[in-house]
Amino acid sequence: MAKRTIDNLKLGIFVLTALALLILFLYMLGRNQSIFSKRFEIKAHFENVGGLIAGNNVRVSGIVVGIVEEVALVNDTLVVVTIALDDEMRTVLRKNALASIGTDGLIGNRVVNLLPVREPAPLIEPGDIIQAQKDVSTEEMLRTLDQTNKNVLVISRGLIETIGRINKSSQLAALLDDESLSQNLGAALANLRRATGQADATMQDLHAVVVGVRNGEGSVGALLRDTSFAYELNQTVRKLQTVEDQADLLAQDMRTLVQGVESDLRRGQGPVRLLLTDSLAAARVQRTLGNLEEGTARFSEDMEALKHNFLFRRYFRKLEKQKKKAGGE
Amino acid sequence: MNLFPKNRAFLAEIGNLARFTARFFREAFRPRYEISELIRQCFIIGYKSLSLVGLTAFIMGLVLTMQLRPSMVHYGVEAKIPAMVCIAIIREIGPVITALIFAGKIGSSIGAELGSMRVTEQIDAMEVSGTNPFKYLVVTRTLAATLMLPVLVVLADAISLYGSYLGVNIYSVLSLRLFIAQVIENLAYYDAIPAFVKTFFFGFAVGIVGCFKGYYSTKGTEGVGRSANSAVVMASVVIFILDLLAVQVTELIWDY
Numbered sequence: 001m002a003k004r005t006i007d008n009l010k011l012g013i014f015v016l017t018a019l020a021l022l023i024l025f026l027y028m029l030g031r032n033q034s035i036f037s038k039r040f041e042i043k044a045h046f047e048n049v050g051g052l053i054a055g056n057n058v059r060v061s062g063i064v065v066g067i068v069e070e071v072a073l074v075n076d077t078l079v080v081v082t083i084a085l086d087d088e089m090r091t092v093l094r095k096n097a098l099a100s101i102g103t104d105g106l107i108g109n110r111v112v113n114l115l116p117v118r119e120p121a122p123l124i125e126p127g128d129i130i131q132a133q134k135d136v137s138t139e140e141m142l143r144t145l146d147q148t149n150k151n152v153l154v155i156s157r158g159l160i161e162t163i164g165r166i167n168k169s170s171q172l173a174a175l176l177d178d179e180s181l182s183q184n185l186g187a188a189l190a191n192l193r194r195a196t197g198q199a200d201a202t203m204q205d206l207h208a209v210v211v212g213v214r215n216g217e218g219s220v221g222a223l224l225r226d227t228s229f230a231y232e233l234n235q236t237v238r239k240l241q242t243v244e245d246q247a248d249l250l251a252q253d254m255r256t257l258v259q260g261v262e263s264d265l266r267r268g269q270g271p272v273r274l275l276l277t278d279s280l281a282a283a284r285v286q287r288t289l290g291n292l293e294e295g296t297a298r299f300s301e302d303m304e305a306l307k308h309n310f311l312f313r314r315y316f317r318k319l320e321k322q323k324k325k326a327g328g329e
Numbered sequence: 330m331n332l333f334p335k336n337r338a339f340l341a342e343i344g345n346l347a348r349f350t351a352r353f354f355r356e357a358f359r360p361r362y363e364i365s366e367l368i369r370q371c372f373i374i375g376y377k378s379l380s381l382v383g384l385t386a387f388i389m390g391l392v393l394t395m396q397l398r399p400s401m402v403h404y405g406v407e408a409k410i411p412a413m414v415c416i417a418i419i420r421e422i423g424p425v426i427t428a429l430i431f432a433g434k435i436g437s438s439i440g441a442e443l444g445s446m447r448v449t450e451q452i453d454a455m456e457v458s459g460t461n462p463f464k465y466l467v468v469t470r471t472l473a474a475t476l477m478l479p480v481l482v483v484l485a486d487a488i489s490l491y492g493s494y495l496g497v498n499i500y501s502v503l504s505l506r507l508f509i510a511q512v513i514e515n516l517a518y519y520d521a522i523p524a525f526v527k528t529f530f531f532g533f534a535v536g537i538v539g540c541f542k543g544y545y546s547t548k549g550t551e552g553v554g555r556s557a558n559s560a561v562v563m564a565s566v567v568i569f570i571l572d573l574l575a576v577q578v579t580e581l582i583w584d585y
Contacts, residue, residue: 014375
């Protein structure tokens, strides 16, 4: 009977140990899922939750403080995520916190990150709705990459075309195939080298000249180096200046004169005004000039007659002879 | 049509087992409970199996960790070894391996014990003496097996995880606290509870199959060996069928 009791005792220990282990294990699991702690619910509005499901963790500053209770699609652009947060978050989080969907590690589960905003706001309360921060999602990145790919395709097509044209170009091919090209290039380079050599020599000559000039050799040197020349030049310039001044005075006098004439003209005084404005005077002058012309013609006629007169004929003949003589010599 | 008699025998066996099970429930809920015999059987079936189950569980955890390690290192997720091992052990390997060991040890012993009692006509003698042999022998053993296997599985899981912890520490350094934190982090109720519940069914299967095979043992001493053998084989097959059913039912109920 004593053995039976000891066996029962062992059995009791055996069963109790397993039971204790089981309870401990289940309690730890429950605590991990925060089933036993007090919680409150808030909501977050998203456009896209990227595979978030109920049960995913919610983090603040990287610490798990709650879980996603429910993910509900309200309409085609709005997903309402109900989040259960530990009660102690009521004294930590503020109403203006932002929610964003992240990933736990590179390939891990989705998580909701609550990001505090550094602006004053009242503390969060149950039932509050917080806004979502738009994140770069993998899909968007891929979409951008797709666009980039398309662009690269266009670019590469252009490149293919360009290269095709280069390949097809007979001119370029001729240029590349031309064997004399290298010879010509070589000759051109040789010429260039020679030209450079000559330029060098020229430069050396010029240098020598410049050195000579600096030392006062030659006329240019004298010109540049002679101090008396500079003095004379100076004097000349000064004289030129006085001449200019006088010309200036003259111009002033002329101007006063012209102004006088002009004022006369305006006022209708003086002979000039009469000459310029009086049409009668102009007609008279014209007639006078006509008479003068006529007179001159008559005088010319008289003189011709005089030449043929016997009294003066000898004189004119002598004059003619002298002229001939001068021409003959 | 040579197969037909064999098939008929198989189907008859299944039918007999179902009938036997029904009788178990009828007898189990009727009064005159054999409590002290039940406790004695629990001690024999449960406590005496602990060392064997503990050893296999420890080796299982250790070996599983060491076997998984190269692949996990290859994929660069060495840090996830505890997570992977704990899910494997808690959800599947712990219950199934323990149940198979249990079937090997307990199923065969029940089959042989009841078979020899049947062959030596002790069961008939019980009936004559007014003791209900089904109540005294079958119900107590089956109930003991049903109740003890979950206990063994819980302990085996713990030992197995400790073995896994040692397996991780062979190659790298990981504190026990972090190991436990990682295990807990990667498990949830829907991992632990179905796995725990199905062990009751495994235990029941081992007990009822062992008793059935032993209770209907025939053909003398040769039949005793055969009942012990077939008890183990059938119990093992039933364990796997139940495991398949369990995972499907779990999927249905727990929509994670």
